[in-house]
């Protein structure tokens with residue numbers, strides 16, 4: 018168990034302006050055997066039964082022991098407020114047990130949470146699993162899923178976690194899902210009545226396991242010369258009547274998921290960059306663009322670990338049809354001065370500076 022799955026309610030942030038980078042409402046996540054979903058008031062009795070167990074509580078920094086029953090109700094209510102504020106996501110891990118309909122068979126197995134530190138662009142992972150469900154791989158299955166979700170949907174560059182120095186099981190779990198050692202520290206443990214030594218862990222987007230390779234790669238390599246292959250990608254800055262630029266968020270499961278980018282994609286064999294862009298804009302945004310409306314603007318040339326990206330960037334001010342997120346990707350119309358608030362792939366940095374000066 019990682020130490021910080023705070024089960025005592027924390028204050029909500031002051032009601033400031035809506036955050037343009039705030040994530041959309043949480044949609045339940047599924048893994049092979051588990052569901053991760055918002056906690057509901059009716060989970061309180063089960064939550065209390067599972068967490069009011071010394072073997073569980075002793076590994077968690079903010080959980081008192083014994084755990085008062087009404088704290089479970091308060092905690093669940095506070096998780097909903099924190100999630101609505103985009104501040105923390107403390108969620109139920111459930112699985113199916115016994116016979117009957119899926120609804121009847123759904124049981125609470127544990128909890129998993131992320132608490133965001135917006136200033137540091139990071140979030141802290143915490144989780145626990147009820148003792149009855151130990152030894153079934155619930156922790157790694159749920160934690161790997163939430164970590165992949167976090168990088169794609171929360172505006173963070175880093176996730177952190179900690180585990181008691183003697184909690185080797187939790188340390189191993191964190192290592193298995195991509196966390197690296199980040200030293201040692203000390204944390205207050207409510208149930209232990211004081212500070213305890215912990216191991217610290219951290220991971221970035223680059224530590225996520227690589228997504229499975231696409232079945233049929235288009236033909237992205239320009240040449241097979243020694244060294245890295247050159248990947249040709251055509252991208253477009255769509256500019257609306259107010260001079261705002263469209264950014265799209267790379268969806269979960271793709272490399273660099275969660276970063277914001279210019280719509281576009283790989284140039285297929287036999288395609289011109291313009292034809293590729295017209296196809297991609299139709300596929301991704303359901304808009305029709307004429308080649309004459311694509312104005313070459315600049316290009317990115319950037320060495321990634323596995324390939325070298327060559328990416329012409331076009332400007333486009335005219336298209337037909339409403340811009341639609343066909344692939345469910347988040348979209349944002351962004352003023353040029355605000356572009357740098359959005360985390361983008363490293364190749365895009367010089368393009369952003371050029372666009373800001375030009376627009």
Ligand SMILES: Nc1nc2c([nH]c(=O)n2[C@@H]2O[C@H](COP(=O)(O)OP(=O)(O)OP(=O)(O)O)[C@@H](O)[C@H]2O)c(=O)[nH]1
Pocket residue numbers: 231250251252271272273277278279280281282283284326328362363364365
């Ligand atoms: N579209 C786009 N791709 C970018 C940008 N910046 C950047 O580094 N890239 C990189 O260019 C590559 C584009 O690949 P992609 O996966 O989006 O291409 P695609 O739409 O053809 O996807 P697919 O292979 O899943 O069909 C990725 O490695 C991506 O990280 C950008 O601003 N826009």
